[in-house]
Amino acid sequence: MKTYLAATALALCFATGAQAAGELNIYAWAESISPALIEKFSRENDVKVNVDSFTSNEDLLTKLQAGSSGYDIATPSQHFLRVMIDEGLIENFEASKLKAFENIEEKWRNQWWDEEQAYSIPLAYGTAGFVVNTAEYKGPTDSFRYFFEPDGELKGKIAMLSYPDEVIGAAQLYLGVPFCSEDQAEMKKVLDLLMAQKPSVAAYSSDNIASRLASGEVSAHFWWDGDSLKARKAGSPVSLAMTKEGLVGWMDSLVIPKGAPNRDNAVKFIEFLSTQENATDQMNFYAHSSPMKVIQEKVVYTRDEAPELYPEVPITFSRTCSATAQDLVTRVWTQLLQ
Amino acid sequence: MTDSALHAPAETEHAPRARFWHDLSFWGLLPSRLLMGFALILPIFIIAAVSLATRGAHGGFAWDLNLAGYRQILFNEGWTGELEFTPQYLLIIGRTFLLAGATTVICLLFAVPVAYFISRQPPGRKAALVYLVTLPFWVSMILRVYAWMIILGKDGTLPRLLETLGFPAGMSFMFNDGATLTAMVYTAMPLMVLPVFASIEKLDGTLIEASHDLYGDRWVTLRRVILPLTAPGLTAGAILVFVPSLGAVLEPTLMGGGKQMMMGSLIQLQFGGGRNWPFGAAIAMTLMALVMIFLIVTSLRAARREVAP
Known part of the structure; x- marks a missing residue:
């Protein structure tokens, strides 16, 4: 009997061992990492890869704060990455000593959110602004004025995101209020602007944006550059507004949550995604700019093909706000939707 | 009391069986009790405890007693900077x-x-x-x-x-x-x-x-x-x-x-x-x-x- 049991146990070990040498649990923005690359990584390293997705930085932060998420890779934006370092939520994996580091474009190394480049390797960057359905709206789009203070065509045909993060940033760009302002009077101006816009807003939602905009349910939607590009390439009549006040910038990076169960595989995966060849494939899939050195001849989304990714207007990256500033943002949002 | 006294001789006879049923109902119901305790009652106590804690700067919380969470339902700092209803x-x-x-x-x-x-x-x-x-x-x-x-x-x-x-x-x-x-x-x-x-x-x-x-x-x-x-x-x-x-x-x-x-x-x-x-x-x-x-x-x-x- 005992031998029988031991044999079974042994067989079980071999059975699971034969399945995959290890596991890798990824928590990334929805549809952000190329499935073909994940497949390739899984095959080359004999690792079983599980991918879960989130649709807001807040969701990711909350999940990591709640503890033992079980994820090995996450992809926060720059202002949240800073919070995660400060709160001790992610691992220092000495990213600057990896091959991946050599492959980061010089201008994107050692940014303020990770000065030592110890906790992260960048994955993609881009902008957020408003995108219009050009079949429904023919008016000008060179200023946030047409979005925040619409008259005529856009009235009742506007949609915002369901989170305050980048939306408030855009309103601040328009009003000339600095990001993360701790000045009550300035933030009251932001609230007044959004309150005046509200009657023209059909929905505050971050889900289902592509179909809402393409069907003409709304004519203008707050959105991201690469998503707008992808929708246009798929045949939707959409166009990202190049607003003279500028666009809100973001950069997502690969990080390893504290206590990741498969840390070695995570590092392997970061190295894998950061080679020139794979970074090029990843950019061609995600349709957002890559902060890595890529093989220029193989890039699909060039300046001519994808003007969305090469804006001429200034870009301001979202900052990590103090608790005071964050509270003002929440207060604006709560009063807006009370 | 009087009931059991009346049937005193019978009780000794039936005691093991009664205990068996009693034990069975206890151990048999144990999984559901544990489920109720851990999946329903404990989380409520955790939420109650968090509601009395002090918030962290970027989410999370610290275990310091603080009633600010409940106060905030009714009173908040207004745009003039004063606490108001x-x-x-x-x-x-x-x-x-x-x-x-x-x-x-x-x-x-x-x-x-x-x-x-x-x-x-x-x-x-x-x-x-x-x-x-x-x-x-x-x-x-x-x-x-x-x-x-x-x-x-x-x-x-x-x-x-x-x-x-x-x-x-x-x-x-x-x-x-x-x-x-x-x-x-x-x-x-x-x-x-x-x-x-x-x-x-x-x-x-x-x-x-x-x-x-x-x-x-x-x-x-x-x-x-x-x-x-x-x-x-x-x-x-x-x-x-x-x-x-x-x-x-x-x-x-x-x-x-x-x-x-x-x-x-x-x-x-x-x-x-x-x-x-x-x-x-x-x-x-x-x-x-x-x-x-x-x-x-x-x-x-x-x-x-x-x-x-």
Whole structure:
């Protein structure tokens, strides 16, 4: 009997061992990492890869704060990455000593959110602004004025995101209020602007944006550059507004949550995604700019093909706000939707 | 006491067996007790504890006693920088109760005739109809809400149908309270139909006949005989619909366009973008307290009804 049991146990070990040498649990923005690359990584390293997705930085932060998420890779934006370092939520994996580091474009190394480049390797960057359905709206789009203070065509045909993060940033760009302002009077101006816009807003939602905009349910939607590009390439009549006040910038990076169960595989995966060849494939899939050195001849989304990714207007990256500033943002949002 | 004294000799004889049954009921029920304890009661205590903690700068919390979470429901720093009474959260709570109440009433109005109809069918068809009522449960809730978006949205089923009937093209019924309510009533309906059906099913037909024999017309029969006898089912249905409706997040966000917060979305905002966990927990505890009050009042009224003639 005992031998029988031991044999079974042994067989079980071999059975699971034969399945995959290890596991890798990824928590990334929805549809952000190329499935073909994940497949390739899984095959080359004999690792079983599980991918879960989130649709807001807040969701990711909350999940990591709640503890033992079980994820090995996450992809926060720059202002949240800073919070995660400060709160001790992610691992220092000495990213600057990896091959991946050599492959980061010089201008994107050692940014303020990770000065030592110890906790992260960048994955993609881009902008957020408003995108219009050009079949429904023919008016000008060179200023946030047409979005925040619409008259005529856009009235009742506007949609915002369901989170305050980048939306408030855009309103601040328009009003000339600095990001993360701790000045009550300035933030009251932001609230007044959004309150005046509200009657023209059909929905505050971050889900289902592509179909809402393409069907003409709304004519203008707050959105991201690469998503707008992808929708246009798929045949939707959409166009990202190049607003003279500028666009809100973001950069997502690969990080390893504290206590990741498969840390070695995570590092392997970061190295894998950061080679020139794979970074090029990843950019061609995600349709957002890559902060890595890529093989220029193989890039699909060039300046001519994808003007969305090469804006001429200034870009301001979202900052990590103090608790005071964050509270003002929440207060604006709560009063807006009370 | 006297009972056991009377049967004293027999007790010794039966003691092992009695203990066996007692043990069996204890150990047999243990899994469900553990499940209740760990999955229901413990989390509530954790939320209660978090609601009394001090918030961290970027979410999370520290174990320092702090009542700020509860204070914030009523008093907040105004735009002038002074602490003032802020009705915004009360507005959100009020709106949530209104919407959940409306959902319950509409569900009741639809469920009673449906349940009555089903209960008067021959047994085979009855079972099939009950099965049909539960059918939506087999589909994920988010899919059911998306289905309504496809029905009511621009170029959706309903606008297309109206267009062929001569109404103007390009109508959309999305992003308003009506759309929210439609989806909420739809998702909650089976929860109302089933308990109402169960009580109407048990209704003795001879009592209705008796009422008619005593010159009670249809209205009087409904009011004096059918409703009082089915009241337990109606109450159970109302509770089953009202309580989950209070926490609705999906329908207001997807169907209503998220233009006005509900308690569910407010709690979500505090744990997410607001990064104020203790406040989120305090709102959750308040919601729970209000639900408890609602349940106590309902059960007290039900108890009084049973006592009264």
